[in-house]
Amino acid sequence: MPIPRTPPPPPTRQRRKQARPQELLDAALQLFVERGFASTRMEEVAALAGASKGTLYLYYASKEDLLKAVIRERLSHEIEAGAAIVAAHAGTNADLLRELFVHWWLRVYDSPTSGVFKLIITEVRSFPEISEYYRSEVVEPGKLLIGRVLERGIAAGEFRAVDVPTAVQSLVLPMVMLCVHKHSLGACLKVDDAFDPHAFVRGHVELLLLALTAPAAKRKIPA
Amino acid sequence: MPIPRTPPPPPTRQRRKQARPQELLDAALQLFVERGFASTRMEEVAALAGASKGTLYLYYASKEDLLKAVIRERLSHEIEAGAAIVAAHAGTNADLLRELFVHWWLRVYDSPTSGVFKLIITEVRSFPEISEYYRSEVVEPGKLLIGRVLERGIAAGEFRAVDVPTAVQSLVLPMVMLCVHKHSLGACLKVDDAFDPHAFVRGHVELLLLALTAPAAKRKIPA
Amino acid sequence: MPIPRTPPPPPTRQRRKQARPQELLDAALQLFVERGFASTRMEEVAALAGASKGTLYLYYASKEDLLKAVIRERLSHEIEAGAAIVAAHAGTNADLLRELFVHWWLRVYDSPTSGVFKLIITEVRSFPEISEYYRSEVVEPGKLLIGRVLERGIAAGEFRAVDVPTAVQSLVLPMVMLCVHKHSLGACLKVDDAFDPHAFVRGHVELLLLALTAPAAKRKIPA
Amino acid sequence: MPIPRTPPPPPTRQRRKQARPQELLDAALQLFVERGFASTRMEEVAALAGASKGTLYLYYASKEDLLKAVIRERLSHEIEAGAAIVAAHAGTNADLLRELFVHWWLRVYDSPTSGVFKLIITEVRSFPEISEYYRSEVVEPGKLLIGRVLERGIAAGEFRAVDVPTAVQSLVLPMVMLCVHKHSLGACLKVDDAFDPHAFVRGHVELLLLALTAPAAKRKIPA
DNA sequence: AATGAATGAGGGTTCATTCAT
DNA sequence: AATGAATGAACCCTCATTCAT
Structure with missing residues (x-):
């Protein structure tokens, strides 16, 4: 169905x-x-x-056409949703990260859109044109989005001065992998070994926030 | 070639x-x-x-047979290598994690074996038999391996009492994703935007160690 | 063609x-x-x-399917034709035999259906499912048909009390062989050595009728 | 085996x-x-x-070669055996016929040679060269053999003046068909419905002898 | 707009035949 | 003489695509 x-x-x-x-x-x-x-x-x-x-x-017009339409249509829907969250947010940067991952990523994970990540991984090598679209419309904006949150947090003394690109990947790659997994191994293994993706995402963000959060002493206290 | x-x-x-x-x-x-x-x-x-x-x-005997042979042969080679590293290691658990990720994972990443991760993701749905093999021979042993390192670190007061399964995933999923990426988008994008996987892995482990490492005050000082 | x-x-x-x-x-x-x-x-x-x-x-759906369809379609067409002849016949049993062989068998012989006999002989070993169909739909009804004519003839004193199953085979096997021959050796030998199948069938029936017909003395004379 | x-x-x-x-x-x-x-x-x-x-x-040298060798080797063995029986025989022509069918034909039927008849039927169309060999070495000599027995019988007043070629076919075709059947349907049908080839052959010859045998009155009594 | 019959290029698999050992 | 690894032509079947209705 x-x-x-x-x-x-x-x-x-x-x-x-x-x-x-x-x-x-x-x-x-x-x-x-x-x-x-x-x-x-x-x-x-x-x-x-x-x-x-x-x-x-x-x-x-063709099967390839259909593939590209599927990818474009799904992604175009989600792209700005993330930016909207950032724009609308008022609060600490840590909370913004929580918001982005728990609201945006988990909604994507729960929707059929999560399948697009698997689809892209599976098919880019055969249709490399997809890669440029995906990079410029999804990967770059996404990195920028998260990256800016981190930078603002660092600038505000809320976060440690970590290497931003690395931290972005450490944050995001597991999310992508989660989506991919849902549609590959996750769909095959009967024994769900009580793995709860929602719980994991919350735990993952908190774990990374442990790493990001500046020691209290050094923190600029927001008045 | x-x-x-x-x-x-x-x-x-x-x-x-x-x-x-x-x-x-x-x-x-x-x-x-x-x-x-x-x-x-x-x-x-x-x-x-x-x-x-x-x-x-x-x-x-058949194309499907060939696929399964490819997967088995590659994985069986790497499976114990990890365990060997753990067995041979003498040092802090933090160093052991560094060792596992930088030595084992990066060697896999650099070798053709990294492609197996993409292959499995791509094909399990069509050949679900693969999933059980992969789960029991790779996923479970891998989780146990990393999980035990974390548990020992926690027991030794070296690490914080984080949720182990979550931390394992936060550590490992980016590595898998890296391998997958290498053979999908990574192989298409010319502009490698100076992304250095080796550097990322080192940064990733250190970032996670920031989260894991117990605050100095609470640490048991090894005499 | x-x-x-x-x-x-x-x-x-x-x-x-x-x-x-x-x-x-x-x-x-x-x-x-x-x-x-x-x-x-x-x-x-x-x-x-x-x-x-x-x-x-x-x-x-497959080559095998096609083979089976060919056989079924051809045989189902001819099966009742024989029974119809018997049902419609009014006359001596000797004449009925003449009718069956000259009308039914020769029509089959002259039509492509004759090839089905060769086909079955050639392919049953490879597709044994055919055998049961052929036996129950063709062989058994056929034997019964001819057998009953003989039995009626014997009961009426028209025929000698020969062994019916043997006589049926002696009558029918040459007909089957004729069909088979037409599509094997018969199709190869240029020199048709003036072999006339129609003449043979007529001669064959008369020869067997010579054996079957009860000596006049013992015959019940139909009033 | x-x-x-x-x-x-x-x-x-x-x-x-x-x-x-x-x-x-x-x-x-x-x-x-x-x-x-x-x-x-x-x-x-x-x-x-x-x-x-x-x-x-x-x-x-090739598969086709092997096929032809199989056929030749088997047939060459049996060809003269029949002639030998005729040559050696002393007795009535009816007994000679009994001898030929019960000894020669049944021995062939019981041996793997019977399969050659099926093989020829199955393959002549693909390798028409076989047909000429088979005709000249087997069919013609065979017909002559039986034909001469019938002619001698007729000449001696032992047999009716039937059409010899027809009678030969009526006698022989069931034998060939029997061999073919053994290796096609006969090999598939479990229910052998108590069909006894040996009994049939004896019955078949006797039935045909009924047709052949001249009424006693007209018979030249062998002194 | 919608259908589904028809097409034919393409790919998995088999197997007769060859030939280095 | 004997082997069996290697080859590649051949054939069954699939499916994206077209087009008459």
Whole structure:
């Protein structure tokens, strides 16, 4: 089953036509992530979206096209969401980090969007054009976002003067890996060995904050 | 090019027979990681190993078989190496962590074995049998290994009483992600924006050690 | 050349769809009988039916499937025809035998269905599932059919009290062999040495009737 | 298991070399009959004969060659055996027929040679050269043999003046079919429905003799 | 707009045959 | 004489894509 973002309204002809592209993209994402791009048949995608093979080609010119549309559509939705959180935030930088990871990352983790990370890892080598898009639209903005929070914290004496790029990676890489894992090994292992991703993310941020937080003595106390 | 572990000796009939399986596995790993399993043709693997398609089938009964052999062979080589480091080590637990990450993980990262992580992520959903092997032979032993180091450090008062499973993941997930990245986006982006994996790993461990290390006051001073 | 049962109508898309399965079966029968199952390429079958390889697979899931469909389709057509003759017949049992052999068997002999006998002989060992179908749908009903005619003849005093199963085989085996021969040696030998199958069948029945017919003295004279 | 004509003597090197060709032919006959020519692998033949693939090629230049050797070798053995029976016989022509069918044909039926009939039927279309050999060496001599017995019987007033070619076929075709059946359907059907080939052959000959035998009144009584 | 029948290039796998040992 | 590793042509089957309806 595709996981439609909106509950399916009564499928009148008009509604259908409106909803088609999204339904096709949802179906494609699910199957590409599940079976891999090469092993997913266009017919399966169409069938999962309740359409026929021919219809799929009315919206997307080729399988490769469909892949790129899936990636773009999903990422474009999430990109600014992060920036919005930062913009809206008022509070310590530590709390902002907590906010970003627990709200933004965990929401992504819980949504089908998490599959896009697996999809990109799986398919960039075959479609390198994706990499530039992903780097400029996701990786760089993301690094900048987190990086700026760290820099502000350091400048404010709230954080230690750690190497910012390294800390960004130490913070973010486990999140990406978590998403990837969810759709690879995580989907296979029956024994979930009581691994709770939400708990881990909270623990992870706190652990890293332990490393980041400047010793109290040296801290500038916010008045 | 396959990356033979040993320079090819004069290819007499006998020598070839001995070396073939390894050459084929090396070629397969390279191509499976590069192009994905489904998009790699058996003939390409054979050609890269300097053999013909038919020869490949003399050693591996099917493409799936070849995939599993590639994974097993690579992992079985590295599994004990880690344990050996732990066993051989005499020093602080912090130094042991440094040793494990800088020696073991970076050696894996630099070798073709790093590709196995991508391969597993990419293909487990299609071949779920792999997951159990990987979990029991790699994931669990690995977690135990790092987990015990942390526990010893905590017991010795060297480390803070952090949540061990969380800390293990925070330490390890970036390493896995690094390996995966090397063979996906990392292989596509020309502008390596001066990202130095070795430097990152060292920085990552030190950052986490900042979080782990107990405040001096509370530390048991080793006489 | 396929031997279409009906001259091909204008090949519109719809008409084609209807006619395809039969065209494919006819082509397959011809080639399987001519070249043997294993030596016939699916592409040849498709080409002979004026279709492409892919199309063939739209109708039959595999080569083995195609073989079984060929056999079933041909036999199911002929099975009742024989019973119908028996049911419709009014006359002496000797005449009924003449009818069955000259009408039914010779029609089968002259049609492509004769090839099915060769096909079954050639392929049962490889696909033993065929044997049960053939036995229960063709062999047993056939034996019963002829056997009953003989029994009725014996009961009526028209025939001698011969061993029925033996006589059935003596009557029928040459017919089967004739069909087989037509598609094996018979198709190779140029010098047809004036062998006339129709004449032989008539002669064969009369010869066996000589053996079957009770001496006049002992015959019950039908009033 | 191949069915060697002679119990295998101690396989000393010398013995082996002598026996090899025969062992290979026996193995080939068995497998060709069982699985069909096209579906039998040269390696299987070699293995069944206890040799290696390479060795097989020392004796037979190709698979086709092997097929022809199998057929020739088997048939050449049996051809004169029939003639010998006729030559040696002293008695009524009816008894000679009984002799030929019960001794010669049943011995062939019981031996692996019976498979050659299936083999020829199965493969002539692919290797038409076989047909000429088979016709001139087996079919024609066979027909002549039986035909002459019938003619002598007719001339002697022992038999009715039936059409000789027809009667020959009515006599012989069931025998061939019996051999073919043994290696096709007969090998598949578990329920042998108590069909006894030996009994059938005796019954068949007697039935045909009923047809052949001239009414006593007209018979020339052999003094 | 929607369908699904048709196509044919592509790739996994088999196996007859060769030849160095 | 015997072996069996190596080859590559051949064939079954899949599936992205097209197009008549």
